[in-house]
Amino acid sequence: MKRSLLFAGIIAVAVAAVASISYAGGWLAGVELPLRNWMVKLNGPARDLSNIWQYSLITLLGFATAWITITSARRHGIALLVLAVIAELLTLTWVLSLYHIFFAPLSCILAVILGYGGALLYLVIAGRKRAGIPLSLFNGKLSSTQITRLRAGEVEFDGNPRAFETSVVVCDLANKYDLADTDEPGVVAKASERFTARAAELLRDAGAYLHAADGEGVVAVFGFPGALEDHAEKAVRAAFDLARAFAENSSGSNGQDATAGAHVGVSSGSMITAPTEEKQDIFVLGEPIELARRFCVANRFYGSQILIGPRTFELANNAIVARPIDFLSGVNAQERHEIYEPLAFTADAPSELVARRDS
Known part of the structure; x- marks a missing residue:
């Protein structure tokens, strides 16, 4: 800008x-x-x-x-x-x-x-x-709108290694392992493939960079390649959209290919990014990816759909209503990260819920 x-x-x-x-x-x-x-x-x-x-x-x-x-x-x-x-x-x-x-x-x-x-x-x-950095690197990883902005120079990306302040969203099928135990491999693969495609589409449309989308879930980054001041808020909003979309899909499946919805983890922090030497992919490194994966898996144990880390909560606190859940170990065994379950956005939350948060 x-x-x-x-x-x-x-x-x-x-x-x-x-x-x-x-x-x-x-x-x-x-x-x-x-x-x-x-x-x-x-x-x-x-x-x-x-x-x-x-x-x-x-x-x-x-x-x-x-x-x-x-x-x-x-x-x-x-x-x-x-x-x-x-x-x-x-x-x-x-x-x-x-x-x-x-x-x-x-x-x-x-x-x-x-x-x-x-x-x-x-x-x-x-x-x-920017010609040295092929925009084909972003095909399938950014929405067409974001690629247009990148091509126009509205999103500045020179391809040099640098750190970005980001929020990472990791989502996966809530009942993936239950399906693996009870259904045929073909059914599990088909359900996972459908989930991955839909989740990737929702996250791209929300403005995220799609880092990975495979059988281990979908990983998306907000705040890259263009820096965002409100990356945490956008990430939490996307998490709500994912949970809502797959809850509707589950309730409307009539028992055919039913899923238990989505589990989502969100973590914020610094990430280092750069194109690989062959310029065939984007190299992404940072603790938020590992933490977001852990938060995503932790939903299975706490019965929640969305869990966010302390940095995400700190950045998006004014925009959301959330409750503390527990402490999880970090990448290092000595680290302990408090996790929160976001309940609603402040603008959509009942007044008594907001009052309880602010009291």
Whole structure:
């Protein structure tokens, strides 16, 4: 966001300089003369619009065009918007002539065109800089919306090893091992495959990076490749969506391929990520994955559907209502992590539940 704003500002300064010089130097006066004569013929003599307004419009239009082009994921639509702005500027010339003021539109039109062209040039250059990191790395791991934002430069990812503050969601079939004991392998495999595909789809659509999706469950990361301030809240919300989706699936199965829903674990913390040397995959390393797996499995023992760790609870505490459950050992035997069961989002929770939390 800040980077896009910076480059939009740089483009706007360059565009404003060129368009303002062309206006001050009268470079476009000859082209505008027929338009001026026509306006005089239609509405009578007119004085020129104040230079302050003229230069202000040039700068504003140059910046606005560059900013919208850089930040928009639909650039074909921006081209139509540019044409619409040009038409509006010509209309403004006619409207002001009714009040005997002549507005020279060509310098502003030039600012719009240069702002649009400069933004497209920036995007091409930025895309080449990212060319060493193939976006195919993210196929199937991010939603199409996220890949579009990544391609547009709205999500900054240079491929260098770095640490991200993330929240990891791990989910698995609640009754997977019971199914393995009672049903044929084909039935278990089919149920697991269906669960994995649906869970992966829900997590991608929620904005997560899909790290793994196999018979051992689904692992998704919020806060990568684009940093998120509210990654913990988004992760917990996705956990509720998963639990709700598979509870509905279970209740609507009519005993055919019934599942006991989903178990979900959420853990937050720092993760190190980088493309592998062959640039065929993304390398992800961090304690949150291991802890989220443990929290997911722990649901079987506590009769819960969702368990979150202390860091997730700390980050999302204002947005959720949760109750403490127990302490679990961490990656090191000496570590003890308090786990919580989120009950509801504050906005959806009964008032007495929120009051009990805040008391």
